[in-house]
Amino acid sequence: MVDSVRASLKHRYSSFTEQSPHETLEDPVSLSTLRKLYLTPHSALPHTTDRENITITYQPGALSPYPPVKLLNPIEKKRVLVTGGAGFVGSHLVDRLMLMGHSVICLDNFFTGSKANVAHWIGHPNFELIRHDVVDPILVEVDQIYHLACPASPVHYQSNPVKTLKTGFFGTYNMLGLSKRVKARFLLASTSEIYGDPEEHPQKESYWGHVNCVGPRACYDEGKRVAETLAYSYHRQDNVDVRVARIFNTFGPRMNWNDGRVVSNFILQALKDEDLTVYGNGKSTRSFQYVHDLVDGLILLMNSDCKEPVNIGTQEEFTIDQFAEMVIELVKRATGKCESKLIHMPALEDDPQRRKPDNSRAKERLNWEPKWNVVDGLAETVKYFKIQLEERP
């Protein structure tokens, strides 16, 4: 099963060119097809601009030139629910599932997600978009549920900690209840944050974690921990078919403009020639994976027989200072100049000091490992934010 899914996930990463010369309908997830979905500036679409009234009018159909999706036979074609499907990771997952030929229901409350991330699918017969908050129950007939809905940036999840906890508990409870009722396979997007400020390095799935349950990050960390507990309780008690992905730091196009996480903050600051805000002494570490690798991992895990939690993350580890220097360098390459410097600010409370996954389980059980290195992923993300900046009034 995993092998056949792997074949359909095939990318062409070898040459990072704009247009893959081998693009065919048989390979519905070629990199060039994906790129068109997030690197096409709106200004490239047919439109008229009224500068006096600051309005842009897109010509009919301009936002919906549907990319070609694979035609699956009814046995292979799954009805898939993606909660948080209009968010950063969710929208890339929706793209891939759509291009693979599945029928996708994208559910989002648009707190951090955005319709613009999935606008290119609106109206497609295989696609439905529902505005809904997972803290309330919903009934839809599906075969698979990817449960991603939850703000993931520390800035966002700490802005309303009670709501974050409600999303962690009730959101997951509702989606597991739905899985039980319609007999859908359930995948939880969990997080490396369940390890807290880890005392084990790198972190294996067997590590129980080191979370301050009364600290400012606890609403997310404990929310995701209880979400995992709920998933395995539904599995033990009601035989719900669960998968748990522990997602490490991930970046890429479609990160929110005001996301607040380090990658988008640094890229935007460097593109605007502002100083890069390093919290603390710059010596804490993270391992950053590119979003396409994560999406590969999620789809492979969903279609595997691996019921244990699986770390999905890369092992390239950087200090935040090193990472900041790398962003400045890449922005220089992309724009020809960047005068930004690093400024050190007070450290954040309970900020994990080191983080890197042991991803041997993902390699063994899913035959998954990251294909992108940080530099290539960052270069593409810089390009995305550059386009976004140029389009802002």
Ligand SMILES: O=c1ccn([C@@H]2O[C@H](COP(=O)(O)OP(=O)(O)O[C@H]3OC[C@@H](O)[C@H](O)[C@H]3O)[C@@H](O)[C@H]2O)c(=O)[nH]1
């Ligand atoms: O402007 C900034 C932002 C962040 N940072 C630092 O960069 C590091 C990474 O911070 P981020 O906010 O990007 O992300 P964090 O690692 O804290 O949390 C993330 O971890 C894994 C995901 O699953 C979670 O969704 C997300 O919470 C931290 O040490 C933070 O203090 C800066 O130095 N400057």
